[in-house]
Amino acid sequence: MITIKQIDSYIEKIPPSPKVLKETLSLLNQGDLVKAAKVGKEDPALNAYLKELINKPIYGFRNEVNDISQIFGILGVEKSQQATYNYMISLLSPSKWKLFKLNKSSFYDLQAQLSANWQKITEHLDINDKDIQSAVSLLPASIIVSEALFCEKLEDVKLLRSVDEIDLNTILQRLCKMDLFDICQRIAQKWEMPENIAAIIQASSGVKPSQDETINTLGKWMHLLLFYTLSKPVFIEAQLNDFIDFQIEYVTDIYDDFSQLMEIV
Amino acid sequence: MRAVIKDGIGVFHPQGFLDGTSSAALLSIEDIDATLKSNASMILVSLKKVIFFNRNGLDSFVKMFQKLRIANHIIVGFCDYDKKKYDAFKKFYDDDLSFSLFQTQKIASLFSSSFKEKNKNVLLYSEDKSQRAALAIELHDNGHNPVVAQTEEEFLQKAELKDAYDAIIENTFLGQMGQKVATRVTGNAIIYTVSSFLDAEIGSTFNIAYHNNSLNVGFRLFIFDAYKVVSMNIHALNFFSKLASSSAEYNATICFVGMSFSKTPISFKETLEDAGIMFFDQMDDILQNKELLDELGASSAASGKNKRALNKVLVTELPNFIDATVATIEMMTNSKATKDAAKVDKIEIADKDDKIASSIGFYGDIDGMVMLVFPLGIAKKACELLIGESTDDKEMILDTLAELVNIVGGKVKTLLADEHISVDITLPRTYHDVDGLLEVAEDKKGVQVDLSFDNDKFLFFLTR
Numbered sequence: 001m002i003t004i005k006q007i008d009s010y011i012e013k014i015p016p017s018p019k020v021l022k023e024t025l026s027l028l029n030q031g032d033l034v035k036a037a038k039v040g041k042e043d044p045a046l047n048a049y050l051k052e053l054i055n056k057p058i059y060g061f062r063n064e065v066n067d068i069s070q071i072f073g074i075l076g077v078e079k080s081q082q083a084t085y086n087y088m089i090s091l092l093s094p095s096k097w098k099l100f101k102l103n104k105s106s107f108y109d110l111q112a113q114l115s116a117n118w119q120k121i122t123e124h125l126d127i128n129d130k131d132i133q134s135a136v137s138l139l140p141a142s143i144i145v146s147e148a149l150f151c152e153k154l155e156d157v158k159l160l161r162s163v164d165e166i167d168l169n170t171i172l173q174r175l176c177k178m179d180l181f182d183i184c185q186r187i188a189q190k191w192e193m194p195e196n197i198a199a200i201i202q203a204s205s206g207v208k209p210s211q212d213e214t215i216n217t218l219g220k221w222m223h224l225l226l227f228y229t230l231s232k233p234v235f236i237e238a239q240l241n242d243f244i245d246f247q248i249e250y251v252t253d254i255y256d257d258f259s260q261l262m263e264i265v
Numbered sequence: 266m267r268a269v270i271k272d273g274i275g276v277f278h279p280q281g282f283l284d285g286t287s288s289a290a291l292l293s294i295e296d297i298d299a300t301l302k303s304n305a306s307m308i309l310v311s312l313k314k315v316i317f318f319n320r321n322g323l324d325s326f327v328k329m330f331q332k333l334r335i336a337n338h339i340i341v342g343f344c345d346y347d348k349k350k351y352d353a354f355k356k357f358y359d360d361d362l363s364f365s366l367f368q369t370q371k372i373a374s375l376f377s378s379s380f381k382e383k384n385k386n387v388l389l390y391s392e393d394k395s396q397r398a399a400l401a402i403e404l405h406d407n408g409h410n411p412v413v414a415q416t417e418e419e420f421l422q423k424a425e426l427k428d429a430y431d432a433i434i435e436n437t438f439l440g441q442m443g444q445k446v447a448t449r450v451t452g453n454a455i456i457y458t459v460s461s462f463l464d465a466e467i468g469s470t471f472n473i474a475y476h477n478n479s480l481n482v483g484f485r486l487f488i489f490d491a492y493k494v495v496s497m498n499i500h501a502l503n504f505f506s507k508l509a510s511s512s513a514e515y516n517a518t519i520c521f522v523g524m525s526f527s528k529t530p531i532s533f534k535e536t537l538e539d540a541g542i543m544f545f546d547q548m549d550d551i552l553q554n555k556e557l558l559d560e561l562g563a564s565s566a567a568s569g570k571n572k573r574a575l576n577k578v579l580v581t582e583l584p585n586f587i588d589a590t591v592a593t594i595e596m597m598t599n600s601k602a603t604k605d606a607a608k609v610d611k612i613e614i615a616d617k618d619d620k621i622a623s624s625i626g627f628y629g630d631i632d633g634m635v636m637l638v639f640p641l642g643i644a645k646k647a648c649e650l651l652i653g654e655s656t657d658d659k660e661m662i663l664d665t666l667a668e669l670v671n672i673v674g675g676k677v678k679t680l681l682a683d684e685h686i687s688v689d690i691t692l693p694r695t696y697h698d699v700d701g702l703l704e705v706a707e708d709k710k711g712v713q714v715d716l717s718f719d720n721d722k723f724l725f726f727l728t729r
Binding site for chain 2: 001002003153155156159160161162163164165166170171174175224227228230231232233236237241242245246248251252255259264
């Protein structure tokens with residue numbers, strides 16, 4: 001169905017991150033918001049993306065925010081970096097979604113919801129690491145990867161699922177000994193994203209707990225957050241709910257904390 | 266979301282958070298329709314991967330359960346939960362539990378009249394006295410040996426001896442149960458379940474088209490699970506006599522298991538025996554007796570009446586059949602197929618060693634059957650994806666192969682539906698070796714296509 005060859009050619013096709021973006025990111029990394037905004041201005045697509053993102057209801061601004069320096073100012077260093085990573089991931093997203101019933105706007109919504117809630121979680125866990133806060137931005141990449149690899153095989157996957165409960169991640173793992181999260185890791189490497197981002201993403205798959213306790217805890221929270229977000233009606237209708245397997249045992253110990261934080265009654 | 270149906274039990278696997286808004290999105294009207302039309306004898310919703318639910322979230326499933334119960338009279342309920350969730354159920358629905366609750370899917374399968382689970386020693390406990398009794402009766406009816414603990418202390422004490430029991434049941438609740446004429450397949454016998462009063466109704470509830478096509482595909486043993494039959498009248502007697510004589514043309518055997526004649530005239534039994542129907546007390550008398558099973562279920566050459574020529578429609582659709590087969594096996598094995606030769610003649614298998622075979626029939630606007638002969642290697646490889654590991658257990662490979670052929674059948678069905686040809690498919694029949702298949706297919710003319718997958722020879726045969 002899907003061969004190692006296809007995966008290789010997919011990874012091959014991932015473009016290197018644009019120069020302007022790299023520079024913006026490195027400036028953000030140094031904490032220089034003003035310069036970062038100045039460089040960022042040169043990329044109109046980034047501008048448009050950030051504008052759309054910041055004006056989503058989840059950020060709750062009463063007036064429309066337009067200017068990139070203003071946006072970076074509002075977001076602060078960490079969130080700006082996260083938003084820029086989000087933009088990078090969105091560059092990978094297909095123009096027309098076939099497997100998952102998503103579109104540009106609902107995909108941005110997904111990114112925004114994950115980011116905003118991840119922010120809550122890192123605050124709750126008292127973590128002030130820029131890289132960790134950006135980690136969540138790579139998560140939607142796993143969705144893009146499965147879209148790219150599986151969109152032509154949708155009927156096959158459906159038939160397979162009708163005789164056994166197998167998710168996309170397991171199918172890929174059994175066929176190619178490589179899963180969606182491994183591919184995400186490769187993307188992260190190609191884009192020279194910090195290493196622990198990929199490590200957290202791997203842990204968040206729920207099937208590969210990390211040896212490092214901090215990373216493991218973060219992976220748990222992210223796994224639960226992913227499922228919390230994917231259980232929303234929009235994303236169920238987009239068929240994202242059954243794209244990977246939910247590992248309930250992996251997250252039971254943090255569930256109570258999580259439900260308090262997300263105010264689930 | 267659709268249910269995964271296996272051994273007559275359909276299971277939904279919702280994930281994550283189940284609340285009013287999300288559960289409505291999970292279950293569309295089409296999904297409910299598809300479930301209603303499925304042949305499952307039990308529909309369950311597994312909560313294994315659900316971390317949060319509330320009453321609104323459950324309600325859309327419960328509504329579907331009610332529809333299913335009314336339309337199909339089958340067992341419906343939830344499974345795979347812990348004590349906390351069980352208590353939540355009790356709290357949400359209080360006295361209004363019209364569905365069942367099974368602690369695990371395995372426990373649920375003890376209550377389906379599934380053939381695979383028989384004669385299990387089961388320890389059970391429920392606080393509710395009438396539930397205790399109901400559980401014990403149902404288990405007994407399904408051929409198990411229930412041990413009922415009367416108090417919680419007794420239960421905990423007995424439960425310590427884990428090895429003494431095949432299953433331990435607690436936190437389980439039986440809603441109203443129901444039965445219908447259902448079809449299930451074990452090895453190569455087809456099991457129909459009949460219950461309560463058998464009268465003229467059986468003519469309309471029994472799926473005769475399905476039965477005839479199963480005969481056509483090569484099934485030769487049909488078992489009526491009649492444990493729950495109260496009595497039979499003259500109309501049903503007539504029906505079964507006719508069924509027996511029509512099956513006799515195919516050399517097929519019909520058996521009744523567990524039928525009691527306390528409320529049915531014993532002369533009926535004699536009449537049925539004259540018609541060639543056999544009676545057994547226990548399902549195990551047949552299913553555990555390998556020799557008898559082989560003797561009764563062994564395929565034998567079908568009667569001459571069955572020889573039908575390929576027709577034009579079938580040949581026109583041939584590419585669809587081959588595409589479906591090739592695509593499925595390519596998908597399951599991750600290898601490329603090449604077509605070696607094609608001809609219209611009787612089936613011809615060059616090398617019979619290390620091969621297993623399977624056949625599946627289809628009927629409706631067009632009818633016929635597809636036979637596939639697999640080298641063991643391909644079969645194993647194809648099954649790896651479904652099982653998740655490689656195995657040498659031939660029974661397991663054959664079982665998985667049946668599922669694979671089912672996928673092929675499903676694919677054919679969709680491909681034909683695209684051309685507005687509507688067909689239904691029978692259950693797949695599997696053969697340990699090529700000789701078994703040849704007994705059914707030897708005299709039939711059909712289209713034979715030789716394919717190779719990475720140098721493994723694979724044979725496709727389409728006939729009527």
